[in-house]
Amino acid sequence: MTEVGIVGLPQSGKSTLMAALTGAPLSLTGAPGEAHRGIIPVPDPRVDQLSEIYKPKKTTHATIQVTDLVGAHGPLKKGELFTPAQIGHLRDMDLLVLVIRLFSSDVVPHPLNRIDPGEDLNLFLGECQLADLILAEKRIERIDAEMRKGGAGKKREDLEHEKDGLLAIKEALEAEHPVREVELTPQQKQMYKGFGFLSGKKILPVANTGDLNSQTETDRLHHLKDQIAVWNRKCAAWDLGDPLLVNARLEYELREMVGPDQLESPEALDYFREVGLEGSSQSRIVERAYASLGLISFLTAGEDEVRAWTIPQxxxxxxxxxxxxxxxxxxxxxxxxxxxxxxxxxxxxxxxxxxxxxxxxxxxxxxxxxxxxxxxxxx
Ligand SMILES: Nc1nc2c(ncn2[C@@H]2O[C@H](COP(=O)(O)OP(=O)(O)O)[C@@H](O)[C@H]2O)c(=O)[nH]1
Ligand SMILES: [Mg+2]
The missing domain is CATH 3.10.20.30 (Beta-grasp domain)
Incomplete structure (x- = not known):
């Protein structure tokens, strides 16, 4: 199953977005490193249409698994955005949905006491690189230690090959290029699979807005877009697209009020339009996730079940x-x-x-x- 991790700074609205997307109970607290999981059905009108025709006993949409990770509490210091437990979970994700706070609030303190989405993006990507760099360096040290023990032949060749790739990764990271950019041999890719380099993953920026009609927020959005462009210019492999605009709290509240299948109703759309949004985020997040991971769906249809399945392109x-x-x-x-x-x-x-x-x-x-x-x- 496709695994999406919801990541970002504390108090950016990750857990609220998680609850809005999955309908899982809203959980604003938890111990650092705790993982809350939920499922998003992949909206697909074809499944609904086939279901109308076949009238099967069961209709099953494809699903994406989302995980909301409880981060460190309190103010942030460099290198402290991710706890080790969190990184452990993040390794298994296919895609990181990065929630970036745009909304103002007197009652929700920002961990750095300022609302600056561009800087939040920089901080997050910086921490990803730092975590990856630490991982690569540790592994290089271990390889060196093993090689000092001696030995020759295939094993030594493998270690050297692994180290070469890690040195290239280290060099890329130091130049603020993501692991995704580094050209690796299939063997190296296999060797590093379990490492789950964070900058080796696709990252989808999501701006959590309050009211986009306000000048302050549109300014913040522009600043975020500028900063995204800076990273993409630095290295095209970051491939950070336009931020997806959501209002996590409104979406969560509407979901509670009108139900999950009414989030696209004219009544709900009015609420979204009032704060400058086109609608709810679920289908747009799924669409972007599918596109950036290169996924498609095929269908099976019969009297027992109509179902969508996810496969790579x-x-x-x-x-x-x-x-x-x-x-x-x-x-x-x-x-x-x-x-x-x-x-x-x-x-x-x-x-x-x-x-x-x-x-x-x-x-x-x-x-x-x-x-x-x-x-x-x-x-
Ligand atoms: N004003 C406002 N508050 C929000 C919004 N999204 C989330 N919040 C609030 O911000 C606080 C932190 O949200 P939470 O989802 O726990 O953030 P997390 O730490 O990233 O998981 C909660 O009190 C939310 O109700 C929003 O769009 N506008
Ligand atoms: Mg949370």
Whole structure:
């Protein structure tokens, strides 16, 4: 499952956003390092439409797992944004949603006693690099110690290869370039997989706004955008897109008031527009997460269940089948494939067969977004 970590400075609205996105109870406290998990269904009108047609016993949307991590309490010092336990959790994430505070509040103190989104971004990315640098240096030291013990042959070659990559990573980080930029061999990528370098992950900036009609807030937003541009100029691999605009507290309160399926209702949209937003954030966060991770969905449809499944963009039919069940990958024979749109235009599977839009595809077929698959397999 796709793992998204909600990160950022204390009091930026991470836990509120988590509750707004997942419907999990709002939890404003907790011990540092504690992880609160929740699930976001991936909105997909195709699933709803197929469900209307098949009237299955069960309808299942794809999901993303989100984790909200309780950070250190109190004022921040350099190198203290992440606790070791937090970094441990963050390693497993595919994507970091970085919440940056734009809203003012007399009752919610900022940990640095100022609201400056550009500086918060700098601080966060700086801490990511610092954490990665410490990790790389520690590992280099261990490798050196192991090499001093002697030994030759394959093991030594591997250690040298691992160290070379780490030195390149160290050099990049010192120049404020993310680990993502460093060109590594497939073997090195495998070696560092478990390290979970923070700047090796995709980072999606989310600006938590209060009221965008106020000049102060639009100024802050511009400042944040400028700062994002500075990082992207420094190194394109940061690839920080435009910040996604949310109002976590409003979204949370509306969700409580009108229910999760009414967040796009005209009534709810009025509330969002009043504070300068186009709507709720769930579908936009999911969309950006999918795009930045290069994910697509395929569908399965029948009387028992209509369901969406998440796969990477370049995924062959057997691997896609494996997401449903490993037996389907092992025993894969062929996939019956219809594009969602063809199915809707034709009206039925039988009609697709007649029109030739229901195809049989083999092991080399690259599954496309919105394909409706039926896997033929034998075990
Ligand atoms: N005024 C205002 N307060 C907010 C907003 N978002 C969150 N808060 C408040 O800020 C405080 C900290 O939020 P929380 O979600 O616990 O932040 P976290 O420390 O990043 O998890 C809470 O009291 C929230 O109610 C917002 O958009 N506007
Ligand atoms: Mg929190």
């Amino acid at each position: 370049a995924c062959h039919a057997p691997q896609a089948a494996g997401v449903i069940h490993s037996d389907l990958e092992k025993g894969f024979i062929r996939a019956e494939v219809m594009a969602y749109q063809d199915f809707i235009s034709a009206g039925s599977q039988a009609e697709c067969r007649k029109q030739g839009t229901l195809r049989l595809e083999g092991k080399d077929y690259l599954v496309k977004d919105g394909d409706i698959l039926n896997i033929r397999f034998s075990v």
